[in-house]
Amino acid sequence: MTPVVVHDPTLRDGQHAVRHQLGVAALRGYAEAADAAGVPVVEVGHGNGLGASSMQVGRAAVSDDLMLSTVREALRRSKMGVFMLPGWGTSSDLRKAIAHGADVIRIGVHCTETSLAERHLGWLAEQGAEGHCVLMMSHMASAAELASHAAAAVGYGARAVGLMDSAGFFLPQDVTSRIGAIVAAVDVPVIFHGHNNLGMAVANSVAAAQAGARIIDGCARGFGAGAGNTQLEVLVPVLERTGFSTGIDLYGLLDAADFAERELMPAPPTTGxxxxxxxxxxxxxxxxxxxxxxxxxxxxxxxxxxxxxxxxxxxxxxxxxxxxxxxxxxxxxx
Amino acid sequence: MTPVVVHDPTLRDGQHAVRHQLGVAALRGYAEAADAAGVPVVEVGHGNGLGASSMQVGRAAVSDDLMLSTVREALRRSKMGVFMLPGWGTSSDLRKAIAHGADVIRIGVHCTETSLAERHLGWLAEQGAEGHCVLMMSHMASAAELASHAAAAVGYGARAVGLMDSAGFFLPQDVTSRIGAIVAAVDVPVIFHGHNNLGMAVANSVAAAQAGARIIDGCARGFGAGAGNTQLEVLVPVLERTGFSTGIDLYGLLDAADFAERELMPAPPTTGxxxxxxxxxxxxxxxxxxxxxxxxxxxxxxxxxxxxxxxxxxxxxxxxxxxxxxxxxxxxxx
Structure with missing residues (x-):
């Protein structure tokens, strides 16, 4: 069994489905359930990441400070993750996240604009923090371009790098070629984050793992905007059946999903x-x-x-x- | 582009999700929409097929006679399909379906019990009717067993034969080997019918087509019990992008899906x-x-x-x- 790290952005990317209105009890309850299941990384924040809460994209119900302290307190084994889009968030947001005990800090950039992440990734590396870089809308660049941008991100200091299929465009063969190209180009773990617009989120994630990705994202009940994200509690047993170990307890994970369905969302996403x-x-x-x-x-x-x-x-x-x-x-x- | 026949059991298998309570207006409206989109086969009936309406599994809102005449009237281009489980339905139900103008008659049997379909498939062949055979719960038999049962069904007179993943257990590699074995064993079109319990219904259906299946099932909005069936309006464009032609108009199909969401179901299925x-x-x-x-x-x-x-x-x-x-x-x- 090849180990894969499952990264859970339910409390960050899922926020898009509820206009960033998750409250403290929901954040705490889900983080505790994911932690009990042994989910390796629990990401939290406004849907658009640190510092993004605003009139323009919607104010979150809870401040970044309170989200981070709430989830930090709830986690015993799991790492805490945060996400930031340069421009929406700034260095001071990164400093704040580290002060709150964030373990994994992801910087998101459009797939051909990695240079926007240079300063932040460099600063995170200087702090000894675990900075990751994700290339968004990654269907808009070729495998070779993505590999080159991924290598650039590693050069800036990223300790992991990978792709978001932000539009839910990919089919498994698209993922295989692109993730394969990145795996060949970098010597850090490669990330894949899927969306379910074409019903392929789980299949694409398995294809990513088979192509060498070692950090795979999933959200409880697929929580996310539109057709939703890769459904976490489906992803994990399917990865296990396909030859990858996650270290996650299945029943604990299903309990977390049941909590999420009950307490986080009006209804689970479907593909309209x-x-x-x-x-x-x-x-x-x-x-x-x-x-x-x-x-x-x-x-x-x-x-x-x-x-x-x-x-x-x-x-x-x-x-x-x-x-x-x-x-x-x-x-x-x- | 390799042609694939898309078979649509929305108005039959979907009935399981609403305790067989679809009314005449819903049946007519959906059949018209699917017909307008150019869906090749529209299957209708009680969820458990012809003759199954009963106290034990639930009475349908509409009689078999009225379901068949309603859908027959609504279809101009599409064929009308029916489904029957031997024992639940009988020869007189088959006779009735043919009298109502059913074009495709599927006999379903547990995957290792093909002999139960012998008499019905033989009778259908004598009538010159298009009798198909589907092996249900097909994860419970090996590829070799399935191939042998599929060949037996063809021997009885089936003009197409294939698999239902009734439990939603399969991953794509499971489908590839089983469908491949059947394709090698018979000289009639091979059928695949998926369920979405592991988020794999569309990926499994594509794997089936790639392994040589030429009749693929899908339900509008995934309408069906539990996690639902393969989502028809996702399946079709994904098949097209993968190199298979369906002859179905995309916008017409999306309109039919919107109708189904609005008029057939309280809410689209999700994977609990x-x-x-x-x-x-x-x-x-x-x-x-x-x-x-x-x-x-x-x-x-x-x-x-x-x-x-x-x-x-x-x-x-x-x-x-x-x-x-x-x-x-x-x-x-x-």
Missing amino acids: TLSIVSGLAGVFSGFKHQVLDASTRAGVDPRDVFFELGRRQAIAGQEDLIVDVVAELGRTAV | TLSIVSGLAGVFSGFKHQVLDASTRAGVDPRDVFFELGRRQAIAGQEDLIVDVVAELGRTAV
Whole structure:
């Protein structure tokens, strides 16, 4: 059995599904349950990471300070993880996280913009902290480009590096080639983080492990925006059956999932038709509400808008493109 | 692109999720939407097939006659499919289905009991009807056994034969070997029907197609008991991206899925922890309510009961085993 470290961002990425409104009791209860099951890393925070709570993307119900101290207190065996997007969070947020006892600090960047993480990864390395780097929207770059960016991140000081399939676009063969290229290019553990838009989150995660990834993400009950993340309590026994050891107790993990279903979410994610379209189009599913609003006003099919955004390689932060695409499709329709 | 026939049992297998209570308007509306999308086969009936509506497994809201005439009227391009379990249904039910214009008649048997289908498949062949045979709970037999039973079914007159992963136990490599063995053993199209207990329904279906299966099942929104069936509107575009042509219009299919979510089900299926356990244990998930009831009364963990039922190779119809296992586990616990 090859060991794999399962990294659990239920209390961070899952927050997107509830507009970052998880309360202290929910954070504590889930962290205790995951810790009891032996989940290696429990990540916590605003959905967009440290320092991101704001009018623009939504204020979290609980401050970063209180989230970190709550989860730190709840964990006995598990490491505490945090996530940060440079620009949304800053060095002072990293300092704060370390002061609160964060063990694993992930820096997320668009897959071709690793240099944005240079300063933070370097600073974390200087502190002796465990800084990881994840390349987001990773279907938008080739295996060779990803390998080169992953190597750059390691050069900046990352102790692990890998891919987020932010749009839920990948099929297993896509993961195999990309993770394989990164594994060949770096000498640190490689990360994979899947989304379920095409029903492939677990299969993609297994493909990643088989290609050499050694840190795999999963969220309880698939908690996350849209079609959700890789379902943690499915991922773990499937990895075990496929020849990977996680060190996680199955019944404890199922208990944590039951807690999550009961206490964290109004309902577990399912794959709605617009999530499928955004996955097929390779577009960030966070665009959904804006696409729906603009399409409805203009009388165009939101599915056409998603596919056109995909052709234009739209990425998060380029919400203005939605308005342009809707306007153009509206004119064509007339 | 290799052509694959997508077979849609939303209005039959999905019925399990709503205790066979789909009404005429829902049946008609979904059949029209699937037909408009170009879905090749629309299967309809009580969840347990022709003639199964009864006090024991639940009475359907609509009679077989009315289900068949309603769907027949709604279909212009799609074929109409029916399903029958010998013993639950009889020859007179088959005659009735043909009189109503059923184009594809599937006979389901436990994977090692193909001989139970001999008479019905023979009779269908004599009528010139398209009789198919599906081997249920197919994880309980080896690839060689399945191939031998599949060949027997073809000998009886089946014009297509294949596997149901009734417990949702398979991982893609399991499907590859079993479907491959059947493809090598018969000269008729091979069928695969998946369930999503381990999040693998779509990945398993793709593996089946890659191993040579040419009829693949999927239900709109994954409609079905427990963790649900292969999600049809995810399956189709993923098959297309993997090199298989289905002839189905994507937007029409997404519209049918939206109709199904709105009109057929209280909520789309998700993978609860007991569905995962029944999948891992290889036990028919229809046991769930009885296992929960008996376990609660006896104060034993229902997950232990599922795993023990799996070790004893329990199959549908052997519900008495649940009582035995719960009693034994209860004694051990004291």
